[in-house]
Amino acid sequence: MWIKICGLSTDAAVVAAVANGATHIGFVFAESKRQVTPEYAKYLSRNVPKTVKKVGLFVNESLANIEETIATVSLDMVQLHGQESAAFADQLSVPVIKAFGIKDGNLPAELLAFKQHIILLDAPPAKFAGGSGHQFDWEKVDLAMLSGYHFFVAGGLNTDNVLDAIRIFKPTGVDVSSGVETSGVKDLDKIKTFIEKSNR
Numbered sequence: 041m042w043i044k045i046c047g048l049s050t051d052a053a054v055v056a057a058v059a060n061g062a063t064h065i066g067f068v069f070a071e072s073k074r075q076v077t078p079e080y081a082k083y084l085s086r087n088v089p090k091t092v093k094k095v096g097l098f099v100n101e102s103l104a105n106i107e108e109t110i111a112t113v114s115l116d117m118v119q120l121h122g123q124e125s126a127a128f129a130d131q132l133s134v135p136v137i138k139a140f141g142i143k144d145g146n147l148p149a150e151l152l153a154f155k156q157h158i159i160l161l162d163a164p165p166a167k168f169a170g171g172s173g174h175q176f177d178w179e180k181v182d183l184a185m186l187s188g189y190h191f192f193v194a195g196g197l198n199t200d201n202v203l204d205a206i207r208i209f210k211p212t213g214v215d216v217s218s219g220v221e222t223s224g225v226k227d228l229d230k231i232k233t234f235i236e237k238s239n240r
């Protein structure tokens with residue numbers, strides 16, 4: 041199971057994610073209360089082993105700026121959380137996770153064009169493009185449409201519901217940000233519990 045802990049902005053949270061077995065860690069470079077600069081993400085990454093994938097999250101950012109951040113931080117992957125096209129994703133130099141906000145359980149037709157990329161299912165955008173802690177309507181999703189895709193489930197996951205998400209979707213991975221926070225700050229115990237439960 042891929043386990044991605046996203047929106048990291050402190051050494052303690054990075055250490056907790058890595059030490060407890062996260063396979064992916066995420067840094068937000070888009071507008072967000074979790075936004076970090078490329079230089080700071082590079083600093084936070086200094087002791088992260090190569091086995092843990094560093095993912096940079098962007099929303100409708102230019103190709104040039106994304107590539108510059110990939111180089112500065114040595115990102116392994118990028119997560120595109122806006123309206124980026126498959127043609128845009130195809131041009132990036134590292135593997136891409138493309139996020140889709142799922143409304144009323146409807147998977148977008150666009151999914152087909154992203155077949156060679158990794159998909160991330162999230163709640164529809166609210167104030168920001170993501171990271172709202174909101175869940176989408178799991179029961180309405182046509183799971184057969186996800187056959188053949190590598191995909192993360194995200195959106196409002198937490199230590200209480202991650203096992204249900206895994207049971208229902210049988211995803212390649214799970215992704216969390218708000219659900220491992222307390223009062224808006226990454227909670228080291230919740231990170232540990234989330235990873236342990238995801239690995240069950």
Ligand SMILES: O=C(O)c1ccccc1N[C@@H]1O[C@H](COP(=O)(O)O)[C@@H](O)[C@H]1O
Nearest residue numbers: 046072169170171173195196216217218
């Ligand atoms: O985390 C953010 O602040 C963020 C900002 C803009 C776009 C996406 C963002 N986060 C991603 O949203 C999903 C769901 O997050 P949550 O667990 O519901 O808080 C996840 O992929 C985050 O990486």
